[in-house]
Amino acid sequence: MSDTILEVTDLKTQFYTERGVVRAVDGVSFDVKQGEIVGLVGESGAGKSVTTSSVLRLIEEPGEVVGGEVDYMGRTIVGFEDTGEELVPRDEMLTEAQMRDQIRGNEIAIIFQDPMESLNPVYTVGGQVKEFIELNRDLSGEEAKEEAIEMLRRVGIPEAAERYGDYPHEFSGGMRQRVLIAMALGCRPNLIIADEPTTALDVTVEGQILELVNDLQAEFGTSFIWVTHDMGVVAEICDRVNVMYLGQIVEQGPVDEIFHDTQHPYTEALLNSIPRPDRTVDDLEPIEGTMPSARSPPSGCRFHPRCPDAREPCREIEPAFEQVAETADGAAHRASCLKHEEVGYWEAEPLEVEVEK
Ligand SMILES: Nc1ncnc2c1ncn2[C@@H]1O[C@H](COP(=O)(O)OP(=O)(O)OP(=O)(O)O)[C@@H](O)[C@H]1O
Ligand SMILES: [Mg+2]
CATH class of the missing domain: 3.40.50.300 (P-loop containing nucleotide triphosphate hydrolases)
Known part of the structure; x- marks a missing residue:
């Protein structure tokens, strides 16, 4: 310690x-x-x-x-x-x-104060979490997607698997903030x-x-x-x-x-x-x-x-x-x-x- x-x-x-x-x-x-x-x-x-x-x-x-x-x-x-x-x-x-x-x-991962600055409005939320995990960990494809859904679930996004394909504007501000937390966590x-x-x-x-x-x-x-x-x-x-x-x-x-x-x-x-x-x-x-x-x-x-x-x-x-x-x-x-x-x-x-x- x-x-x-x-x-x-x-x-x-x-x-x-x-x-x-x-x-x-x-x-x-x-x-x-x-x-x-x-x-x-x-x-x-x-x-x-x-x-x-x-x-x-x-x-x-x-x-x-x-x-x-x-x-x-x-x-x-x-x-x-x-x-x-x-x-x-x-x-x-x-x-x-x-x-x-x-x-x-x-x-070192950073979760920024303003979620809209970190999320790209033209890509799906889940896709962005998955891509970030692929970039920073030894996971790809289905495995990375599963990890992304798991992280979204752990930060409390309801029906994470169903909402994986949503775009950032379809999420509330609080949900977008949680997506950023999921992204950071997903990179371990x-x-x-x-x-x-x-x-x-x-x-x-x-x-x-x-x-x-x-x-x-x-x-x-x-x-x-x-x-x-x-x-x-x-x-x-x-x-x-x-x-x-x-x-x-x-x-x-x-x-x-x-x-x-x-x-x-x-x-x-x-x-x-x-x-x-x-x-x-x-x-x-x-x-x-x-x-x-x-x-x-x-x-x-x-x-x-x-x-x-x-x-x-x-x-x-x-x-x-x-x-x-x-x-x-x-x-x-x-x-x-x-x-x-x-x-x-x-x-x-x-x-x-x-x-x-
Ligand atoms: N790009 C910038 N140009 C000029 N001044 C800036 C810039 N970014 C921050 N500052 C100034 O630096 C100081 C510290 O800002 P900072 O954003 O670190 O505050 P903070 O403690 O994070 O506040 P908050 O709780 O509101 O987020 C402030 O006086 C702010 O006006
Ligand atoms: Mg600040």
């Missing part, structure tokens, strides 16, 4: 827009171990999708991965070297052909990156999918990066979680630790904004304000303008992302909050913050 398969270090991805540079991912580090389900959670615009696309090198113009490392089982997906003047991609970086033929689909990849795949689904179907994910993890040792804005989903399936805010990970650790020994006020706010069995609905507190733009992030701690615990130093000093608490199994619990640093946080006056409502 403790073998790291994916290691992301100080990843930086930017978009060059007419209105300035968007630092969508700004120094993100996390890892995934074999058979582990790792959550990536945060509000809309935090940089979750850009992070997952960067990991598979799917960022397109006007975007670019500008720094950091992505290592998958000893192979360099992203890597730079410093020539003294600039950062240039390292020689051992996988080529585009290697990414396509050896990594995407068969080793080692790692599945799932970008909010259950957000559009009703809770019953979501429950079935989450159960399926747990089954796959147990049956095949598949690892997952599960992107969501829902801490409830994190609690249900994830082993560890990364909490993202404005292009950075602000807290990271085993799910139990994050829920019971929360170290970052943003994580606290996220947890307070979801229903929990130990609280009543009246206790729910939406997070105040909105996330600022990634074009001009706030100085100091990026969360300070919305933080109920902010003090003077938070406006100036950028907190380090450091180990903040011991965990039972020795896994790191990290957070970036000045509370954990010797910078006069505790002696300082609370910061009066004006939150835009």
Whole structure:
């Protein structure tokens, strides 16, 4: 269980827009171990999708991965070297052909947030699942078709064999989303990156999918990066979680630790904004304000303008992302909050913050 398969270090991805540079991912580090389900959670615009696309090198113009490392089982997906003047991609970086033929689909599959982008409207749903399986596994013809139907059935498409020949527009949005999940599962990849795949689904179907994910993890040792804005989903399936805010990970650790020994006020706010069995609905507190733009992030701690615990130093000093608490199994619990640093946080006056409502 403790073998790291994916290691992301100080990843930086930017978009060059007419209105300035968007630092969508700004120094993100996390890892995934074999058979582990790792959550990536945060509000809309935090940089979750850009992070997952960067990991598979799917960022397109006007975007670019500008720094950091992505290592998958000893192979360099992203890597730079410093020539003294600039950062240039390292020689051992996988080529585009290697990414396509050896990594995407068969080793790491991604389930995109928007199903219509991944399904071709002019081919049947079943045919597309079958073709994807043929491309990425040692199955063909009838065998691949049977596997496709089996996967469609397992993600809860009713009468999967009959609906195999339907076109994407004949499926509901939730069913299309499930088709993407079936495609990814059918390839038996080692790692599945799932970008909010259950957000559009009703809770019953979501429950079935989450159960399926747990089954796959147990049956095949598949690892997952599960992107969501829902801490409830994190609690249900994830082993560890990364909490993202404005292009950075602000807290990271085993799910139990994050829920019971929360170290970052943003994580606290996220947890307070979801229903929990130990609280009543009246206790729910939406997070105040909105996330600022990634074009001009706030100085100091990026969360300070919305933080109920902010003090003077938070406006100036950028907190380090450091180990903040011991965990039972020795896994790191990290957070970036000045509370954990010797910078006069505790002696300082609370910061009066004006939150835009
Ligand atoms: N093609 C693009 N051009 C310019 N900016 C972009 C582009 N794609 C993403 N961004 C910006 O990058 C930031 C992170 O976006 P991202 O899609 O990763 O957010 P997210 O966390 O996935 O949000 P959501 O929960 O809404 O899916 C946002 O500020 C977004 O506006
Ligand atoms: Mg997204």
